Amino acid sequence: MSSTWTLPDDLVVPELPADHPGPGAPIPQHWGRCFGCGDDQPSGLKMDFVIGEGLEVIGRLEVANRFQGGPGFIHGGILMTAFDEAQGMACSAALRAAVVTGHFETDFARPIPLGSVLEIRARVEGTVRRKVYTSADARIVDGPLADPEVVVASSSGLFVTVGHEHFEKGRRFADGLPGPDRDVSAF
């Protein structure tokens, strides 16, 4: 795999919160209508997450037929979305902060078949001011072509912590049309 991604020299590795749940603890969806994790988003990825070791989270994606790109394989953009969600979740779990994606890059190493189950391990590498540097890798752990030893894709991403005011302008459009204000303080 190749990448132009480099970590800065002044990276700070964050301390986990004192009440950080241990490995295996489920991480709740951050927004029911999120395309990545929401259960109120019929076309979404419906990813599940648990806490991993240290600054890592572990996500699971069932590669449904509707995620198809080339015949029989996952669409690359869907895979990037899964990584984006996982790396954002890692930021949120480690920092207890809302983040948005600033920059993102993915290496696609192997085709991923429909019907497979992907495990995505995503972690915070460190922070510089509001910037959060993350990485992740994906393995097929069940279904067609499953081999938990093989990394089928990997990803690096820069997230930026934001306050809840970031979401204020969007909150009347949660249904796609101007509607009632929604509470965006709980993302």
Ligand SMILES: CCCCCCCCCCCCCCCC(=O)SCCNC(=O)CCNC(=O)[C@H](O)C(C)(C)COP(=O)(O)OP(=O)(O)OC[C@H]1O[C@@H](n2cnc3c(N)ncnc32)[C@H](O)[C@@H]1OP(=O)(O)O
């Ligand atoms: C969506 C749901 C959210 C839910 C929240 C909580 C949930 C937790 C779980 C998350 C799971 C979801 C995961 C999906 C997450 C998305 O999909 S988010 C949607 C896609 N992203 C966006 O819409 C972001 C759009 N961009 C922006 O709003 C603004 O550009 C940003 C990123 C907030 C930055 O603007 P700003 O606040 O004015 O800050 P600014 O001073 O420009 O930048 C801060 C620092 O970041 C750097 N920076 C900013 N952009 C970049 C860049 N593209 N490249 C490199 N460096 C950059 C700046 O250089 C600066 O660095 P320093 O000066 O400190 O060295």
